Amino acid sequence: MSKFWSKRIQELDPYTPGEQPQDQQYVKLNTNENPYPPSARAIAAMRAAADENMRLYPDPDCHSLKRAIGDYYSIPAEQVFVGNSSDEVLAHTFVALLKHEKPLLYPDISYSFYPCYCKLFGIRAKQIPLAEDFTIQPKDYAQENGGIIFPNPNAPSGIALSLDAIEEILASNPDSAVVVDEAYIDFGGDSAVPLISEYPNLLITQTFSKSRSLAGLRVGFALGQKELIEGLERVKNSFNAYPLDRAALEGSIAAIQDKDYFRETCQKIIKSRNETAEALKKLGFSVLPSKANFIFARPPKGNAEEIYQDLKKAGVLVRYFKAPRIDEYLRITIGTNQEMATLLEKLEAII
């Protein structure tokens, strides 16, 4: 605390990222990173970009990346916004589209950055409880609001919502922006991109951090009709006109163009997730049905915090949230087959 802090800063409750230990080598299954390296084409493109041109500012509009993302999804570049991580894209979205008189709605169990942005930007919010089985119920979002946001698949549950359910939320809220945070969509969920042409209130955010193995590069994007994208551009150009550096632009373009590598790594993770879920069930865990690159599971005795600590001592890091309704669960990122075998071996010994 300092007398120089503004009132807003004194009242903040900042986000706590998962541990990034610098001291010891862990089997690291706590921050939903991809266990496989980025596309070799992306690494080569970033190396090539580290040249004399670094003295020059990058393209402030990031047009070549917008075009590459637009080509991937068969939509025009003007329906694409890019930023320095999807967290930054989300921050701009909260300011541009979700700050209104009426409260912003989001699930009570969800990405814990949403309440941080609400505090930072002074946004009124109302948390909508998930059903008992941790699913989002579209009818709960048919109420007065100034905007709606939820991840699909949700985090940390990993549960995905169908396109029909998303459409129900969009159709019952024509006067609100509905933001679908698709950070984990490439691991088996159905993307809402095909709904963009029909719903002017739909904004989708995505990231290169998970399915494209580039958490270290910090590139995220949003997709939606032109007017929503223009709103985000207005915030971005009032904040940081050059959010992506030259290496990030070239690396992310190469990554989204390397479709074969992307498909191969996503498939490996999906297969490993399904096998790990079965193995955890055999150990007595209750496992929520995940379409993400992580599993949310309750150990047989619900003693998740203890198991988290024991796993850490055994050199395996997973994520534990000491929060209402989820404090008996562990969130386990899908690693390589070898890493998952180590996790299961340690869990068996602990349990």
Ligand SMILES: Cc1ncc(COP(=O)(O)O)c(C=O)c1O
């Ligand atoms: C639901 C959700 N959205 C967005 C993000 C942010 O991703 P990034 O800032 O790495 O693009 C995360 C990261 O864990 C997430 O879990």
